[in-house]
Amino acid sequence: MTASRIRAIILKDLREFSRNRFFMFITLLVLVCYVAVFWFLPDSVDETVKIGVSNTILSTTVGGVTESGTAGFALEIYSSEEDLRTAIEEGRDDIVAGIAIPPDFFESVAAGKTPTVLLLTPASLPPEIQLLLDGAVTEIAFGIAGIAPPVDPITEAVVLGTDRAGNQISLQQQMRPLILIMVLMVETFALSSLIAIEVQQRTAVAVLATPVRIVDFLAAKGIFGIGLAFSEVVLLGLLIGAFAVNAPAILVILLLGAVLVTGFGMIAGSYGRDFMGTLLVSMLFMIPLMIPAFGALFPGSAPMWVKALPTYGLVQAIIRVTADGESWSQIAPSLLLLAAWGVAAFAVGAFILRRRVATL
Amino acid sequence: MTTSSNSAAVPAIDVAGVRFSYGDIRAVDDVSFSVASGEILGFLGPNGAGKSTTIKMLTGQLKPEAGDIKILGMNMPGRREEIQARLGVCFEEKNLYLSMTGRENLVFFAKLFGVRDFEPEPLMERVGLSTRLDDRVSEYSKGMKQRLMMARALINTPDVLLLDEPTDGLDPVSAIAIRGLIRHEAERGAAVLLTTHDMHEADTLSDRVAFINQGSILTIDTPDDLKLEYGRRSVRIRTRQGDGVDEQVIALDEAGTEDRIRDAVSVEGLMTIHTEEATLEDIFVEFAGRGLAG
Numbered sequence: 001m002t003a004s005r006i007r008a009i010i011l012k013d014l015r016e017f018s019r020n021r022f023f024m025f026i027t028l029l030v031l032v033c034y035v036a037v038f039w040f041l042p043d044s045v046d047e048t049v050k051i052g053v054s055n056t057i058l059s060t061t062v063g064g065v066t067e068s069g070t071a072g073f074a075l076e077i078y079s080s081e082e083d084l085r086t087a088i089e090e091g092r093d094d095i096v097a098g099i100a101i102p103p104d105f106f107e108s109v110a111a112g113k114t115p116t117v118l119l120l121t122p123a124s125l126p127p128e129i130q131l132l133l134d135g136a137v138t139e140i141a142f143g144i145a146g147i148a149p150p151v152d153p154i155t156e157a158v159v160l161g162t163d164r165a166g167n168q169i170s171l172q173q174q175m176r177p178l179i180l181i182m183v184l185m186v187e188t189f190a191l192s193s194l195i196a197i198e199v200q201q202r203t204a205v206a207v208l209a210t211p212v213r214i215v216d217f218l219a220a221k222g223i224f225g226i227g228l229a230f231s232e233v234v235l236l237g238l239l240i241g242a243f244a245v246n247a248p249a250i251l252v253i254l255l256l257g258a259v260l261v262t263g264f265g266m267i268a269g270s271y272g273r274d275f276m277g278t279l280l281v282s283m284l285f286m287i288p289l290m291i292p293a294f295g296a297l298f299p300g301s302a303p304m305w306v307k308a309l310p311t312y313g314l315v316q317a318i319i320r321v322t323a324d325g326e327s328w329s330q331i332a333p334s335l336l337l338l339a340a341w342g343v344a345a346f347a348v349g350a351f352i353l354r355r356r357v358a359t360l
Numbered sequence: 361m362t363t364s365s366n367s368a369a370v371p372a373i374d375v376a377g378v379r380f381s382y383g384d385i386r387a388v389d390d391v392s393f394s395v396a397s398g399e400i401l402g403f404l405g406p407n408g409a410g411k412s413t414t415i416k417m418l419t420g421q422l423k424p425e426a427g428d429i430k431i432l433g434m435n436m437p438g439r440r441e442e443i444q445a446r447l448g449v450c451f452e453e454k455n456l457y458l459s460m461t462g463r464e465n466l467v468f469f470a471k472l473f474g475v476r477d478f479e480p481e482p483l484m485e486r487v488g489l490s491t492r493l494d495d496r497v498s499e500y501s502k503g504m505k506q507r508l509m510m511a512r513a514l515i516n517t518p519d520v521l522l523l524d525e526p527t528d529g530l531d532p533v534s535a536i537a538i539r540g541l542i543r544h545e546a547e548r549g550a551a552v553l554l555t556t557h558d559m560h561e562a563d564t565l566s567d568r569v570a571f572i573n574q575g576s577i578l579t580i581d582t583p584d585d586l587k588l589e590y591g592r593r594s595v596r597i598r599t600r601q602g603d604g605v606d607e608q609v610i611a612l613d614e615a616g617t618e619d620r621i622r623d624a625v626s627v628e629g630l631m632t633i634h635t636e637e638a639t640l641e642d643i644f645v646e647f648a649g650r651g652l653a654g
């Protein structure tokens with residue numbers, strides 16, 4: 001009997017949701033736009049810096065130097081300095097800079113002179129890349145001339161956060177958790193609006209004057225909220241290829257994410273007085289909850305306060321599965337964190353909604 | 361249809377010494393009354409008198425701080441679900457699902473009540489909404505919404521009906537239709553608790569009325585007995601006197617009344633004779649020292 005009543009409330013909520021033009025419009029808009037944005041983003045990161053070299057005779061030697069000692073450089077050979085200049089000016093061949101080596105380079109070195117090696121860069125080149133190329137040119141010149149560099153530095157980089165050298169996350173992968181969380185948040189607003197309407201129009205009072213118990217009512221709202229958020233985020237996940245790696249883990253992560261946002265939806269719905277009020281309260285939750293997802297766009301370790309946000313575990317779990325292919329055991333800490341936040345948010349949301357309905 | 365398993369001697373609604381406070385404000389204080397099956401009890405009082413709080417305790421929405429509530433012989437809130445299955449409530453606010461049709465609203469609540477094979481058509485026919493069954497409630501007028509509220513209250517063929525201002529703000533035609541429904545339900549055997557501001561409605565519909573003010577019941581009796589006991593009855597006699605009109609008001613409860621009436625009507629030029637009695641509002645003012653408005 002209880003199950004049939006809960007089912008009736010869920011179906012009623014679904015009917016109301018589907019008849020709300022605003023919710024339907026936002027839902028479709030979000031799906032179409034986010035999928036389009038996702039597939040528009042580059043899906044790989046090219047870590048190689050392409051440079052042009054103007055001297056065909058020396059290009060083989062330069063190539064040998066870069067292959068052996070300067071990984072990350074690719075060479076494009078040009079017949080003359082003029083050709084190289086033109087290519088840089090016109091932005092051809094994806095070269096970021098050019099090295100013009102004079103034809104009499106060997107002769108000058110043999111004669112003990114200091115030949116001039118010209119580094120051609122576009123004005124838009126970031127200064128740090130220019131500095132890098134200065135060093136590279138010096139090293140290449142030493143390599144060609146056969147004279148060892150005056151120092152042999154050994155550098156050990158201290159990487160904050162995960163070392164992504166050689167394993168960069170593409171913009172698509174970085175955006176994936178953000179897109180998934182944004183969809184969850186939109187559905188949070190839909191749920192909170194439906195709850196706010198039920199509270200404001202006091203239809204909840206009419207429902208609770210029937211044999212429906214308050215726990216049935218809360219269960220129905222919870223199941224509807226989780227179902228709505230989960231189904232939409234799974235649909236979006238399918239459209240943006242989120243299930244290519246360890247699909248069961250992604251499903252569990254998204255389900256826990258749906259539980260988490262449903263809790264916040266209940267809280268926002270309990271406090272929302274009208275459409276704008278509900279929107280405002282929802283935004284108060286949405287903005288901080290999205291911060292960990294935005295943080296994933298930037299390299300480096302997240303500060304403590306970001307790690308304390310409820311969606312941090314959600315974002316980390318998604319990235320670690322989709323980008324790094326980590327296993328269940330490896331993502332367990334993030335999953336546990338997410339589950340704890342999800343249960344806590346849902347319990348608090350149900351408690352607040354229960355109190356709100358009881359005082360109607 | 362659900363039938364009461366209780367004997368006729370057991371009141372359908374039995375409230376004894378009930379008390380409830382909102383913080384420091386005592387909303388209901390030591391309220392006791394009962395309603396028998398087939399009886400309509402009018403609950404009269406100004407806003408804030410404690411009527412809605414009492415109804416909320418009867419529906420199980422609020423738990424009394426003290427006292428006992430028994431509905432159909434069962435303790436509320438102890439056996440809340442069993443009671444609610446046999447309860448029909450018409451709220452003061454129009455708490456209907458506006459984006460759903462009249463049919464969908466009724467079918468939804470029928471599912472919550474567990475009514476099998478529910479057909480909304482006969483019920484909508486009774487409240488005069490059969491042609492608007494598949495229109496969204498947002499398109500209904502205020503009167504139509506109120507009639508749908510009444511239909512919703514009758515979905516489970518209740519043994520107890522709690523009606524909070526069921527005709528408030530309705531046009532006369534809709535109000536008459538709703539009163540007809542209430543009377544019909546009482547004749548069917550339902551116990552009806554009716555809160556209203558409309559003295560005429562309370563007078564004509566109620567078998568008994570209860571006056572409530574500042575959380576306490578002042579008196580409970582039949583409208584006629586209240587008027588007889590507390591009201592001032594009189595006869596207003598108008599006679600033509602030349603070009604003018606003479607008017608006499610003769611109190612019926614004073615000594616020598618019969619002679620005065622006889623003298624008044626025996627003169628020439630008698631125009632009209634009206635008997636007058638106190639309204640329930642007059643009696644309420646006498647009890648509470650204030651009117652029902654506000």
